[in-house]
Amino acid sequence: MTVRKNQAALTPEEKRAFTAALLELKRNGSYDRFVTTHNGFIMGDTDSGDRVGHRSPSFLPWHRRFLLEFEAALQKVDPAVSLPYWDWTTDRTARSSLWAADFLGGTGRARDGQVLEGPFSYAAGKWNINVRVDGRAYLRRALGTGVAELPTKAEVDAVLSMPVYDMAPWNSASNGFRNHLEGWRGANLHNRVHVWVGGQMATGVSPNDPVFWMHHAFVDKLWAEWQARNPKSTYLPAAGTPNVVDLGDTMRPWNDVTPADMLDHRKFYTFDTEPPAASQR
Amino acid sequence: MNKITRRQALGTTAGALTVLGLTAAATSASAASASAATTPSAAGTVDEVYQGRRIQITPGGGGHHGGHHSPGLPTVRIDGRELHVMRNADGSWISVVNHYETYPDPASLARAAVRELQGATLAPFAPMGGAA
Numbered sequence: 001m002t003v004r005k006n007q008a009a010l011t012p013e014e015k016r017a018f019t020a021a022l023l024e025l026k027r028n029g030s031y032d033r034f035v036t037t038h039n040g041f042i043m044g045d046t047d048s049g050d051r052v053g054h055r056s057p058s059f060l061p062w063h064r065r066f067l068l069e070f071e072a073a074l075q076k077v078d079p080a081v082s083l084p085y086w087d088w089t090t091d092r093t094a095r096s097s098l099w100a101a102d103f104l105g106g107t108g109r110a111r112d113g114q115v116l117e118g119p120f121s122y123a124a125g126k127w128n129i130n131v132r133v134d135g136r137a138y139l140r141r142a143l144g145t146g147v148a149e150l151p152t153k154a155e156v157d158a159v160l161s162m163p164v165y166d167m168a169p170w171n172s173a174s175n176g177f178r179n180h181l182e183g184w185r186g187a188n189l190h191n192r193v194h195v196w197v198g199g200q201m202a203t204g205v206s207p208n209d210p211v212f213w214m215h216h217a218f219v220d221k222l223w224a225e226w227q228a229r230n231p232k233s234t235y236l237p238a239a240g241t242p243n244v245v246d247l248g249d250t251m252r253p254w255n256d257v258t259p260a261d262m263l264d265h266r267k268f269y270t271f272d273t274e275p276p277a278a279s280q281r
Numbered sequence: 282m283n284k285i286t287r288r289q290a291l292g293t294t295a296g297a298l299t300v301l302g303l304t305a306a307a308t309s310a311s312a313a314s315a316s317a318a319t320t321p322s323a324a325g326t327v328d329e330v331y332q333g334r335r336i337q338i339t340p341g342g343g344g345h346h347g348g349h350h351s352p353g354l355p356t357v358r359i360d361g362r363e364l365h366v367m368r369n370a371d372g373s374w375i376s377v378v379n380h381y382e383t384y385p386d387p388a389s390l391a392r393a394a395v396r397e398l399q400g401a402t403l404a405p406f407a408p409m410g411g412a413a
């Protein structure tokens with residue numbers, strides 16, 4: 001069974017294995033297909049039309065399924081690898097070991113935002129940005145520039161205590177847990193982290209930065225923590241909602257998986273620290 | 282009231298806007314953003330130079346816009362290349378280069394894109410899924 005670990009607790013060997021698997025997916029072309037898929041949904045999901053991957057209730061199950069597919073691709077390269085998560089309430093500065101040269105590399109230089117260190121720097125020659133929205137083929141970041149502070153534990157706790165999963169109009173204007181976690185409303189959690197990292201992470205082609213997966217693995221963990229804290233709450237809406245994926249509807253692009261299939265992460269993986277209430281169930 | 286007075290003092294012709302934009306390019310991004318914040322003239326149309334880049338905004342109604350969005354979205358161009366934009370339910374705006382941060386109107390969205398691009402050219406507008 002796959003165990004997803006906090007990135008801060010990885011051993012040097014685990015970091016090497018994870019980055020090596022990423023580089024291999026990049027080399028064999030699989031990686032960029034994930035970037036293309038994500039950007040397609042980013043551009044296609046709208047508040048007033050069909051919405052599946054973002055700004056809708058299925059934001060959480062869609063990304064859970066997307067990460068499962070990506071993790072399976074990594075494990076085809078190296079079965080020992082799992083997706084680490086980045087707890088940005090704890091590792092909240094550019095000095096975190098996450099951004100060291102032996103892992104993801106650090107922020108970009110001021111002149112052009114280019115990341116100069118680590119396995120994903122353009123100079124290292126193994127991480128071309130191919131699926132892109134502008135002419136730049138190098139990984140860029142501007143840690144802490146677009147917004148100064150990452151979300152705090154207190155801000156996360158306030159969102160985890162919201163008992164209703166999602167509410168009409170089921171989009172970026174909604175009240176409830178999902179939209180506060182996604183960040184279109186309130187203190188802004190998930191969206192703000194994309195902006196804090198900057199570079200490609202702030203764009204529709206955000207999976208070009210490997211930190212995308214660790215950010216979303218943590219957002220996914222927060223969904224599990226919300227479930228543990230609110231055991232009587234479940235995914236909404238239940239049925240019959242135009243343009244929106246109801247509990248039993250299938251999700252594009254897979255068309256064979258529903259939010260209901262994604263509710264229990266323990267069918268697929270566990271976390272190094274499971275939410276307390278969940279482990280008692 | 283104050284805004285109108287200031288705009289009248291600066292002048293609202295395209296020439297004045299262009300000069301303003303070019304001057305602003307030499308200053309910091311936020312200062313430039315503030316000084317270039319002119320209200321577009323006819324029904325949302327913008328044609329200005331900001332930090333050395335030409336921003337053109339044509340109000341919705343015309344144009345194809347990828348075919349997957351509701352009509353009525355403006356067409357936003359930077360140096361002639363279309364920028365993919367989207368309107369949020371609350372009336373704010375995002376673009377494909379600033380996708381997780383909202384802006385109050387297409388002009389401030391386009392200027393944010395210019396700052397983000399740091400001189401780079403937009404990739405050809407790719408409808409859903411891209412070319413791959």
Ligand SMILES: [Cu+2]
Binds near residue numbers: 053063
């Ligand atoms: Cu996404």
Ligand SMILES: [Cu+2]
Binds near residue numbers: 190194216
């Ligand atoms: Cu995201």
